[in-house]
Amino acid sequence: xxVLLDSxxxxxxxxxxxxxxxxxxxxxxxxxxxxxxxxAIPEIIDYEIRRTYIHRDNQRSIALLxxxxxxxxxxxxxxxxxMIAAALWGKARRDGVSTASEKRLDIDCILAAxxxxxxxxxxxxRIATIDVDDxxxxxxxxxxxxLWRDIN
Amino acid sequence: MSHLAVRYFGRVNRKTxxxxxxxxxxxxxxxxxxxxxxxxxxxxxxxCEETHEISEGYKAAIAxxxxxxxxxxxxxxRQRDSWExxxxxxxxxxxx
Numbered sequence: 262x263x264v265l266l267d268s269x270x271x272x273x274x275x276x277x278x279x280x281x282x283x284x285x286x287x288x289x290x291x292x293x294x295x296x297x298x299x300x301a302i303p304e305i306i307d308y309e310i311r312r313t314y315i316h317r318d319n320q321r322s323i324a325l326l327x328x329x330x331x332x333x334x335x336x337x338x339x340x341x342x343x344m345i346a347a348a349l350w351g352k353a354r355r356d357g358v359s360t361a362s363e364k365r366l367d368i369d370c371i372l373a374a375x376x377x378x379x380x381x382x383x384x385x386x387r388i389a390t391i392d393v394d395d396x397x398x399x400x401x402x403x404x405x406x407x408l409w410r411d412i413n
Numbered sequence: 414m415s416h417l418a419v420r421y422f423g424r425v426n427r428k429t430x431x432x433x434x435x436x437x438x439x440x441x442x443x444x445x446x447x448x449x450x451x452x453x454x455x456x457x458x459x460x461c462e463e464t465h466e467i468s469e470g471y472k473a474a475i476a477x478x479x480x481x482x483x484x485x486x487x488x489x490x491r492q493r494d495s496w497e498x499x500x501x502x503x504x505x506x507x508x509x
Binding site for chain 1: 466467468470471473474475477478479481482484488489491492493495496498499500502503506
């Protein structure tokens with residue numbers, strides 16, 4: 262199983278003292294790593310978080326993000342990812358289940374595409390998120406959006 | 414603040430240049446350290462499972478996570494300020 266971190270769980274583990282939930286999330290990730298579960302930070306999530314840190318000139322958080330990426334792992338985007346994302350976006354809109362505005366980049370869709378791409382050779386992928394309802398519309402047999410604390 | 418926290422937070426005041434995507438090797442199609450396109454480094458993962466050992470990267474990540482939980486009040490305040498901005502931006506950017 263591969264676990265992909267969505268932005269809120271990733272944000273919480275780098276800000277663990279802001280709430281009990283964030284502390285729990287940090288300890289949850291620590292347990293996964295200690296069990297050698299494959300965990301990765303998707304490139305689209307790095308983009309989503311990094312751009313706000315750069316905008317806010319939050320150099321310390323950028324350094325923390327860089328450290329986590331180096332230590333845990335990074336799932337890159339490429340042309341195939343965006344082809345899958347385009348297919349998911351178009352189908353969701355055609356089926357009337359899209360939640361993002363047409364003018365938005367729709368990060369959910371690109372995150373789901375990264376998960377789909379990682380599952381191509383039979384790998385089970387779990388997207389650790391707080392936003393199960395929106396992301397689960399892209400679920401498959403191998404790809405599931407799951408509340409982070411329910412992944413063990 | 415723990416030794417590890419100092420190690421990571423010591424980078425804060427470093428004047429960083431705009432990161433070079435080429436230097437960071439982020440514009441290539443080569444697989445990251447643990448992940449590939451649909452083809453994870455399964456051999457390495459199986460080896461880890463057999464020996465119940467985790468990678469040096471995971472050990473470092475665990476140490477980092479712990480160092481962020483065990484911090485002084487100044488760092489707690491920094492986390493609160495940083496989180497407030499991040500949450501606002503994430504909510505505006507994705508959920509609204």
